[in-house]
Amino acid sequence: MIKGMLAAALLVTAAPALAQVELRREGQAHQLVVKGQPFLMLGGELANSSASSLDYLRPHWADFKAAHMNTVVAPVSWELIEPAEGRFDFGSVDGLIRDARAHDMKLVILWFGSFKNSMSSYAPAWVKRDQARFPRVQIANGEGQEILSAFHPANIQADAKAFAALMAHIKAIDAAQNTVVLVQVENEIGMLPTAREYGVEANRAFAAPVPAELLAHLQANRTRLVPPLRKLWEENGAKASGSWAEVFGRGPAAEEVFTAWHYARYAEAVTAAGKAAYRLPMYANVAFNRPGKLPGEYPSGGPLPHLIDVWKAGAPSLDMLSPDIYFPNFGQLIAHYDRPDNALFIPEANNAGRDEGAAEAFLAFGNHRAIGYSPFAIDDLEKLPKSRLAQGYDVLAQLTPSLLAAQAQGRAVGVKAPVMFDGTILAEPQVVELGGYRFSVSFTDPWTPLAEQKLATHGGMILQVGEDEFLIAGSGLWITPTPVGPGPHIAGIESAWEGRFEAGQWRRGRLLNGDQTHQGRRVQFPRDHFSIQRVRLYRYD
Ligand code: DGJ
Numbered sequence: 001m002i003k004g005m006l007a008a009a010l011l012v013t014a015a016p017a018l019a020q021v022e023l024r025r026e027g028q029a030h031q032l033v034v035k036g037q038p039f040l041m042l043g044g045e046l047a048n049s050s051a052s053s054l055d056y057l058r059p060h061w062a063d064f065k066a067a068h069m070n071t072v073v074a075p076v077s078w079e080l081i082e083p084a085e086g087r088f089d090f091g092s093v094d095g096l097i098r099d100a101r102a103h104d105m106k107l108v109i110l111w112f113g114s115f116k117n118s119m120s121s122y123a124p125a126w127v128k129r130d131q132a133r134f135p136r137v138q139i140a141n142g143e144g145q146e147i148l149s150a151f152h153p154a155n156i157q158a159d160a161k162a163f164a165a166l167m168a169h170i171k172a173i174d175a176a177q178n179t180v181v182l183v184q185v186e187n188e189i190g191m192l193p194t195a196r197e198y199g200v201e202a203n204r205a206f207a208a209p210v211p212a213e214l215l216a217h218l219q220a221n222r223t224r225l226v227p228p229l230r231k232l233w234e235e236n237g238a239k240a241s242g243s244w245a246e247v248f249g250r251g252p253a254a255e256e257v258f259t260a261w262h263y264a265r266y267a268e269a270v271t272a273a274g275k276a277a278y279r280l281p282m283y284a285n286v287a288f289n290r291p292g293k294l295p296g297e298y299p300s301g302g303p304l305p306h307l308i309d310v311w312k313a314g315a316p317s318l319d320m321l322s323p324d325i326y327f328p329n330f331g332q333l334i335a336h337y338d339r340p341d342n343a344l345f346i347p348e349a350n351n352a353g354r355d356e357g358a359a360e361a362f363l364a365f366g367n368h369r370a371i372g373y374s375p376f377a378i379d380d381l382e383k384l385p386k387s388r389l390a391q392g393y394d395v396l397a398q399l400t401p402s403l404l405a406a407q408a409q410g411r412a413v414g415v416k417a418p419v420m421f422d423g424t425i426l427a428e429p430q431v432v433e434l435g436g437y438r439f440s441v442s443f444t445d446p447w448t449p450l451a452e453q454k455l456a457t458h459g460g461m462i463l464q465v466g467e468d469e470f471l472i473a474g475s476g477l478w479i480t481p482t483p484v485g486p487g488p489h490i491a492g493i494e495s496a497w498e499g500r501f502e503a504g505q506w507r508r509g510r511l512l513n514g515d516q517t518h519q520g521r522r523v524q525f526p527r528d529h530f531s532i533q534r535v536r537l538y539r540y541d
Helices: 002-014 054-066 091-102 153-174 200-207 212-220 227-235 244-248 252-277 305-314 330-335 357-368 388-409
Strands: 021-026 029-034 037-039 041-045 071-077 106-116 136-138 144-148 180-187 282-287 320-324 412-416 430-434 437-442 459-466 469-475 477-483 490-502 505-511 523-525 531-540
Touching (some): 029 180, 029 388, 041 106, 041 388, 054 091, 071 091, 071 180, 091 106, 091 153, 106 144, 106 153, 106 252, 153 180, 212 305, 227 244, 227 252, 244 252, 252 305, 305 320, 330 357, 357 388, 357 412, 357 459, 388 412, 388 459, 388 469, 388 490, 388 531, 412 430, 430 459, 459 477, 469 523
Parallel strands (some): 041 071, 071 106, 106 180, 282 320
Antiparallel strands (some): 021 029, 029 037, 412 459, 430 437, 437 477, 459 469, 469 531, 490 531
């Protein structure tokens, strides 16, 4: 009897029935929770082909670790794991998981299945070569594209089957250890070079009524819809039924909503199949549109800001829609994806070599309660451990426990000079309020000619950690506090200790004063590196 119980207990420890990774709401923030502990992802994405050779990747892991990353975002390609139909080879996945574990790192797996940047180049040869069974997109002139059609169940089923097999395999080897904590379904889905497909099935679907689920979502959420979608629907009479052209009008905007719905349904089928095998949090990533371009000139129908509702309605199994950001207006773009129904995760925050990246990470974590940040092509960057990104990650890693608590309690703010799409930097001081103080944050070094300063690389965050007490971290910041509300109206700096967190413990460095606080007038963070100060304020008249 006891023997039997012991055996049963061992079984339970060896193979947990449920995933131990989930996205959870904690106070004002969403958190990625791994084995009961919130996990803040300081990530980096591999260049597209790197994970296809473990030997190629091997020398890079030490650099990722030295750059203070805790997660590698890595593709798994359909053609590698299912080289012949129904015959799976998970060698590439096993190697990734083994090497990540050896470096004590987590993984985000990118499922490069039917769609990778609109195209289907990662589909296996047995799919590509069998056009009769796996039809491709046709554009208006009948020409075929290297893109699987979203209107043929055979395509969806083949992809979903492979993805489910991948998830079942990850469950078998990783459900106890949770090296893999997040999964991306497809990559930057979106139709090119036209706003929609024009094959026979696609044309039939476009003439058919708009599905009731989408219309019900529009009606139930009318006042909460993203403004461009609401406008499009209302301008066409806010109809409760009709064809796509009747409900959304004639033209590319309506065609894009149609494409978004069908791509969302495709992603839903694949995601649901994967989750049925192993329930990890999953997301779809999005390529942004350039202002002024038409759908089809940019990938039409992806989970773009104006189509978020279509995707939320069409793909409820996806936990997040996640922005890939290669445009300068990072702050504006991420704000669309910080929503009560969407945790912010940035799987591709432009290329890892950019000096702006670290400041952007501070903004995302501080202002938008991001659960993770990850620039692209980390293995392409020579001297990654010496990069500004690595320096910023060092500070963010130290701050993580305080930051997670502050995110949940609404006691964090991120600061960074906004950058517009055309690269214009709005360099005026930013005023933020926290813990009874108003902080005027200037991004310009008063002692250095403006032309020598790279303002877009300056940024940081303020966390309130007690009464009158703040952890402030960043680079290129000159911060003047004033009290808010009644009472004394001037703020003084009682102390500004430079320091580091070592094994979670705050270790004081210098007590900053004199020139380092401009004789007590403000808190200052040099431009050349990221640092942390523990600051106590007081009030006087
Ligand atoms: C965005 C894609 O999602 C990535 O896989 C990669 O192709 C980059 N673009 C290249 O800049």
